[in-house]
Amino acid sequence: MPESAGLGQINAMKLTKAIVGAVAAIVFAGTCLADVPDLRPVSRQDAQAVALGALRPYVRPAHIVRYPAVIETRVPDVRPVKRDMFLPRARWDFKPGGQLWTRAAMSAVAGHAAVLTSVVPRDIDRWCPAYADHGTDKRRAFWVGMMSALAKHESTYRPAAVGGPDLWYGLLQIYPATARGYGCRATSGAALKNPTENLSCAARIMAVTVPRDNAVAFFDRRWRGVAADWGPMTKRGKIAEMAAWTSAQSYCQPLMNMRPVARTQTGVSLSSRSATPIQD
Template identity: 25%
Template sequence: MNRGLRVAVALVVGMAAPIVAAGCGKHETQATAAAVPAPAMKPAPPTPIDTKKAEVGGPTWDPEWDKIVELALPPAMLSGQVPHDVRRFCPAFYGMAEDDKRAFWAYFFQALAGAEAGLEPTVQAKHAQPEMAVKDEVTGHQSRTSGLLQLTYGDQKRYGCDFDWDHDKKLKIDDPDRTILQPKNNLECGVKILDHQLIEKHKPLLSSSGYWSTLRPGTVSYRVFAKQMTNVPAACRVAGGRKVASR
């Protein structure tokens, strides 16, 4: 089964899975789930790094991660409130259907994870840059970035991310059971961070003061990210077939 079909099946199966609750609230939970159907979603295409790793071996993007991102998106990130520089990568963004916008953001986070962590969920890094050589306000140790999107435990306090240092400090640094390394927690946190930047702070998508250095134009890491943004969903392209920018 090729990747596109495999991803589509994964999303459809995931959306169709019934919600079962235990205890006396079972019927109430099922009724609520029936009243609020899952949003329409589409699979995102593979980024260049995902395609390459699928060919030569190595960690690839899990189709389930598309669904995690798409379900985590707040309504504002599917609206006209998104800064206009989103059109650098998705020229047709404002005129697209919601499921196409969700697929774009899923692709965006796949590209970000490719540039930040090579799509490896357990990657850890310490940084020599002065702005990163500070103590994490949660752990009390020098700040270390972790997981698919290279986040910190401090993000738990700043953005309400689902990380648990008290649990994680008992585990090895690269233990996939660490809450910060679990793709769902890491990706959902990333959506919160980007929502805070774009919607609450009204910053552009690409900014010299953005959370991720990969989204700061003019840097080496930005160029790595931009190369991953060359296979965005087809709906992003305008009628004339204009290609997205890669610089």
């Protein structure tokens, strides 16, 4: 056999093998690709849907499972303490800090001096005509208003006032020994210059003398009630002036005397009490 014929035969065999291998590779690849699903990017919405679908509710612990649901209909044993925002008119309203003094006095009368509101003094008609018919809030307001009227004559509303040769101190001019005798927290002149402490002590003293004598300022062989400890309450002219002021306040007026307050076209009240408190 010629040499050229042998080479041609060899080349033909190699070509045949290459073709057969290529065909086999194509067939194999086609088979593999037929088993692969179409691939595409996962959208955010699809991912969220898959995540939500995987969520399963957890079983609640036994201590928070109630069958059936219990609805409380009774009044709770413990109720939050209501903060009384009612501030009555006081004679020191025009002074810086006057409302704070009123709040302190109201707190004292509502606290350790609460007995004051349970007493109807025998001379109360002179001081507060509607006192007996009013509830606790307005009775409390009277005692605070009376203290503010007394402060006018005791200290002219000056918390740092000192009377006599260093004897009486503060808004209501309290003697330190008297404060100690009645169990007040403020027992020194310096402490009694604090208006909050001074009013607290005054309320504590009145909570003893008013129920004891059943009086605000009554003379029966001696001065009784508040007058037992405060000099201005023994002066008939000053008693008349203070009682006239307290009697004129809304918390001492009968309900039938209360009338709606007229308003201007702009809706501003024409109340006799000015927006800026003035000195009485």
